[in-house]
Amino acid sequence: MSQSLQALDRAHHLHPFTDFKALGEEGSRIIEHAEGVYIFDAAGNRILDGMAGLWCVNLGYGREELVTAAAEQMRRLPYYNNFFKTTHPPAVKLAEKLCALAPAHLNHIFFTGSGSEANDTVLRMVRRYWTLKGKPQKHWVIGRENGYHGSTVAGMSLGGMAPMHEQGGPCVPGITHVRQPYWFDEGRPEGQDPEAFGRECAAAIEARILELGEENVAAFIAEPVQGAGGAIIPPASYWPAVKAVLAKYDILLVIDEVICGFGRLGEWFGSAHFDLAPDLVPIAKGLSSGYLPIGGVLVGDRVADTLVEEGGEFFHGFTYSGHPVCAAVALKNLQLMEAEGVVERVRDELGPYLASRWTTLADHPLVGEARTLGLMGALELIDPVSGERFDKALAAGTLCRDISFRRGQVMRSVGDTMIIAPPLVITREQIDDLVTLAREALDETA
Numbered sequence: 010m011s012q013s014l015q016a017l018d019r020a021h022h023l024h025p026f027t028d029f030k031a032l033g034e035e036g037s038r039i040i041e042h043a044e045g046v047y048i049f050d051a052a053g054n055r056i057l058d059g060m061a062g063l064w065c066v067n068l069g070y071g072r073e074e075l076v077t078a079a080a081e082q083m084r085r086l087p088y089y090n091n092f093f094k095t096t097h098p099p100a101v102k103l104a105e106k107l108c109a110l111a112p113a114h115l116n117h118i119f120f121t122g123s124g125s126e127a128n129d130t131v132l133r134m135v136r137r138y139w140t141l142k143g144k145p146q147k148h149w150v151i152g153r154e155n156g157y158h159g160s161t162v163a164g165m166s167l168g169g170m171a172p173m174h175e176q177g178g179p180c181v182p183g184i185t186h187v188r189q190p191y192w193f194d195e196g197r198p199e200g201q202d203p204e205a206f207g208r209e210c211a212a213a214i215e216a217r218i219l220e221l222g223e224e225n226v227a228a229f230i231a232e233p234v235q236g237a238g239g240a241i242i243p244p245a246s247y248w249p250a251v252k253a254v255l256a257k258y259d260i261l262l263v264i265d266e267v268i269c270g271f272g273r274l275g276e277w278f279g280s281a282h283f284d285l286a287p288d289l290v291p292i293a294k295g296l297s298s299g300y301l302p303i304g305g306v307l308v309g310d311r312v313a314d315t316l317v318e319e320g321g322e323f324f325h326g327f328t329y330s331g332h333p334v335c336a337a338v339a340l341k342n343l344q345l346m347e348a349e350g351v352v353e354r355v356r357d358e359l360g361p362y363l364a365s366r367w368t369t370l371a372d373h374p375l376v377g378e379a380r381t382l383g384l385m386g387a388l389e390l391i392d393p394v395s396g397e398r399f400d401k402a403l404a405a406g407t408l409c410r411d412i413s414f415r416r417g418q419v420m421r422s423v424g425d426t427m428i429i430a431p432p433l434v435i436t437r438e439q440i441d442d443l444v445t446l447a448r449e450a451l452d453e454t455a
């Protein structure tokens with residue numbers, strides 16, 4: 010069965026972010042079912058999903074309550090839209106729930122089908138806002154090198170992934186990128202103190218603002234912790250310094266919570282961990298624990314008041330904005346997370362426990378740094394002889410990722426950075442297994 014599926018897959022299916030030709034004879038792994046924190050492949054292997062799918066299955070697999078919420082909503086109202094002057098109960102109830110969970114100044118949500126669509130929406134809202142404020146020239150958006158904000162043209166342009174820009178054709182004009190606060194990669198080799206490096210990265214934003222002219226800069230967009238770029242936790246000095254720069258020049262703050270939202274960092278929103286007060290907050294992934302596709306942009310009062318009071322019709326929206334079945338599942342997901350204290354457990358118990366266990370891997374000769382925040386972690390692989398990063402061509406990270414998968418655990422590799430972001434319902438014993446399996450994969454890679 011799986012053989013023929015693999016052949017059909019190779020013949021017809023173009024996978025996202027995949028060198029399809031490189032799949033070769035071995036073909037794709039067929040994942041057939043899942044339960045709790047485990048996925049099961051067609052050969053019957055049980056694999057600990059250290060990545061919660063793609064950083065999204067926060068409540069874990071096999072939650073019947075979510076299946077029931079979807080089925081009930083599908084029977085009652087499988088589809089209707091929120092365009093013009095119609096809506097439906099799941100969209101309204103989810104909007105109310107999200108605004109109740111979010112910081113007090115975020116009282117509106119614009120629904121989308123994904124994180125990428127959320128960031129497209131951000132770009133349009135930011136520019137619309139400043140036009141309505143009588144400052145249409147204030148249109149530049151500053152993002153960060155190696156940041157990830159999605160794969161649509163606007164998402165790719167806001168993100169700072171050079172290979173995406175090279176393949177994607179011209180980016181959306183009026184978007185620029187500044188240095189990322191990646192201490193291990195950029196600060197440490199230059200021999201800086203991490204906190205001085207954090208301040209220097211914030212200063213790079215100010216320098217770019219002055220270069221562009223403060224009257225021309227609309228917004229700064231960033232993830233609280235860069236996820237896809239390599240689980241990059243900024244030095245403590247970074248965010249306070251960034252906040253001060255943006256306040257000085259009256260520039261909107263967009264915090265992309267697509268990964269960090271919904272408990273990943275031990276708070277409902279990652280921005281709470283860093284004491285940020287963002288104007289716009291794109292969300293997706295953990296919002297529905299990945300059971301159905303849904304995203305959105307939480308809009309702060311400053312922007313919402315202007316859009317509502319002065320904006321007239323906003324010519325923007327998606328057929329599946331606030332899809333009733335996706336919204337019903339997202340609402341149930343948030344209710345379950347709340348009732349089960351999932352976020353608090355990450356903050357008080359599982360996050361600290363993962364930190365205590367994951368950092369033991371720092372003694373491995375292949376590891377230059379082991380870091381975590383909440384239930385996100387990374388290992389920086391280094392050449393045990395030189396103590397420096399590997400020559401990129403050696404692809405130690407890819408090797409380690411493949412070995413890990415074969416040994417029964419999903420770890421992601423970004424270059425030579427190994428990443429984990431397990432479901433938030435993982436147990437201490439499963440965290441022990443995760444760390445043991447990671448060490449075994451490192452041993453075999455070395």
Ligand code: PLP
Pocket residue numbers: 123124125126128157158159160164232236237265266267268293294304
């Ligand atoms: N923003 C961030 C921070 C992400 O990590 C992602 C996806 O990984 C996106 C946006 C894009 O979300 P989606 O894949 O749902 O379009």
